[in-house]
Amino acid sequence: MTTYYTEDHEWIAVENNIATIGITDYAQEQLGDLVFVELPEVGTKLGIGDTAVVVESVKAASDVFSPCDGAVTSVNDALTSDPELVNKSAAKNGWLWKMELSDASQLEGLMDEAAYKNHIS
Amino acid sequence: MDDTLKILPLQKLHIAAGAKFGPFAGWSMPLSYAAGVMAEHLHTRQKAGLFDITHMQLIEVAGPQSSVFLNRCCPIDVTDLEIGASKYTLLLNDTAGIIDDLIITRRGDNQYLVVVNAGRANVDIAHMKAIAADHDCTFRPIERVFLALQGPMAAAVLSDIGIDTGSMVFTDSITTENGVIINRSGYTGEDGFELALPLDQAKKFAETLVADERVMWIGLAARDSLRLEAGLCLYGQDLTEEITPVSARLMWAIPKAVRDGNFVGAKALRTAINEGAATLRVGIKPEGKQPVRAGTPLLTRDGDAAGTVTSGGFGPSAGHPVAMGYVTKQYAAAGTELVAEVRGKHLPVTITTLPFVPHNYHRGN
Numbered sequence: 001m002t003t004y005y006t007e008d009h010e011w012i013a014v015e016n017n018i019a020t021i022g023i024t025d026y027a028q029e030q031l032g033d034l035v036f037v038e039l040p041e042v043g044t045k046l047g048i049g050d051t052a053v054v055v056e057s058v059k060a061a062s063d064v065f066s067p068c069d070g071a072v073t074s075v076n077d078a079l080t081s082d083p084e085l086v087n088k089s090a091a092k093n094g095w096l097w098k099m100e101l102s103d104a105s106q107l108e109g110l111m112d113e114a115a116y117k118n119h120i121s
Numbered sequence: 122m123d124d125t126l127k128i129l130p131l132q133k134l135h136i137a138a139g140a141k142f143g144p145f146a147g148w149s150m151p152l153s154y155a156a157g158v159m160a161e162h163l164h165t166r167q168k169a170g171l172f173d174i175t176h177m178q179l180i181e182v183a184g185p186q187s188s189v190f191l192n193r194c195c196p197i198d199v200t201d202l203e204i205g206a207s208k209y210t211l212l213l214n215d216t217a218g219i220i221d222d223l224i225i226t227r228r229g230d231n232q233y234l235v236v237v238n239a240g241r242a243n244v245d246i247a248h249m250k251a252i253a254a255d256h257d258c259t260f261r262p263i264e265r266v267f268l269a270l271q272g273p274m275a276a277a278v279l280s281d282i283g284i285d286t287g288s289m290v291f292t293d294s295i296t297t298e299n300g301v302i303i304n305r306s307g308y309t310g311e312d313g314f315e316l317a318l319p320l321d322q323a324k325k326f327a328e329t330l331v332a333d334e335r336v337m338w339i340g341l342a343a344r345d346s347l348r349l350e351a352g353l354c355l356y357g358q359d360l361t362e363e364i365t366p367v368s369a370r371l372m373w374a375i376p377k378a379v380r381d382g383n384f385v386g387a388k389a390l391r392t393a394i395n396e397g398a399a400t401l402r403v404g405i406k407p408e409g410k411q412p413v414r415a416g417t418p419l420l421t422r423d424g425d426a427a428g429t430v431t432s433g434g435f436g437p438s439a440g441h442p443v444a445m446g447y448v449t450k451q452y453a454a455a456g457t458e459l460v461a462e463v464r465g466k467h468l469p470v471t472i473t474t475l476p477f478v479p480h481n482y483h484r485g486n
Contacts, residue, residue: 030141032342033159035435035442036411038464054464056412058158058435059342 004107005116012067022095026120032057034083039075048106053096069102129175130266130320131327138338145341146240148176153340161343162437165309169272170339171330176239179265179317183232184258194252196375196384202227207292207304209374211366213386217393218362221245226294238356266323271313274335282329291482310351310476312483349443350436352475358415359431368398401453404475405444407468412442413461420460427452427459439477
């Protein structure tokens with residue numbers, strides 16, 4: 001499994017051409033307590049840069065963009081009743097959606113963990 | 122950081138408390154602290170929250186014609202105020218649009234303190250100075266550190282540091298022997314106090330307050346969710362120069378006796394009262410868990426335009442999303458079912474009375 005990071009503070013863990021996508025711990029800390037997560041429907045075709053998910057804190061709504069082209073294969077339904085799971089476990093249990101990649105090469109050039117840590121420091 | 126932003130005198134205390142800063146009305150303001158907006162909000166409703174509201178502008182008005190001047194500026198009769206009393210009022214333009222909402226405190230026979238919103242201070246000062254020029258009074262913006270201590274334990278916290286507020290009810294004002302002006306007021310819906318401190322006393326005073334375990338620093342984000350739950354307006358969102366007090370349903374702030382008066386906007390206000398407002402400010406309760414934000418269109422369930430959300434978010438004490446906005450009069454009755462159009466989806470909402478959380482002001486026994 002390879003994990004990539006975007007400048008928009010998303011993480012993308014890829015295994016067998018399926019990407020699991022979430023926001024980073026840094027991002028959840030910036031957003032504050034989440035009260036609602038709007039998830040896409042399974043099967044939705046996303047283009048790179050499309051809004052895939054909207055995370056809503058007490059104060060504001062923020063878009064989470066699709067980092068690549070592909071189709072949504074599953075979403076983290078646990079967030080419907082417990083959006084704060086993203087705050088508690090952004091990098092793991094608070095994942096947002098999974099998608100099948102149309103073109104994995106679109107992820108080339110994204111940051112690895114070390115580069116991302118450097119990016120936010 | 123934008124170096125044109127004004128820095129709070131107590132900024133170092135906020136940094137030490139883990140504040141995240143953001144720009145607001147020209148100031149670099151603490152948006153939230155280490156505890157986070159949810160905990161800060163709930164803490165204020167349960168114990169006592171300390172807010173740095175120094176961005177708000179304090180103005181001293183004094184002189185023989187200060188009452189005449191203020192009665193010309195605002196739909197109020199300030200001579201009705203006892204010394205040590207304060208009142209929420211409005212600045213209106215010639216068309217009775219709201220220039221700002223403000224608090225006037227009577228501090229002496231011919232001495233008043235006016236508190237206006239940070240984002241409107243420049244506009245207000247220009248508008249009021251022009252009127253002041255025709256009156257024998259001084260009009261002087263002053264610098265203070267302005268703190269709000271809000272919540273059911275606020276009075277006990279002050280009592281424990283030797284400030285007795287026992288005789289004060291909501292909107293009363295006192296001045297301590299150290300020159301601290303204390304009003305029993307605030308903008309959270311809770312009992313509490315606003316304290317205008319001389320700059321040289323402020324740091325120690327704030328440190329003393331936060332050393333009390335019942336007190337926590339609270340940022341602007343929770344200030345916003347607290348005031349929204351309390352049904353209180355935020356200027357620039359819920360009030361603008363295009364909105365009259367009739368439409369904003371703020372006529373309770375304008376005593377009947379002054380409505381025939383000669384304040385700026387009086388004629389237009391009388392017309393607005395006689396004609397009624399086409400749109401009215403309402404509370405909006407989204408039925409699901411998804412917040413609806415400012416700017417969201419409101420439609421009837423048949424899809425006709427009904428209004429717009431002007432403030433919206435999540436209410437931590439209410440436990441559900443909360444919003445307010447303006448709807449066409451025919452849809453303003455509590456219980457009216459509408460939809461909010463959020464990113465192409467139609468979310469069911471219900472028009473509701475305000476506030477979402479009952480006010481807990483100390484009005485005496």
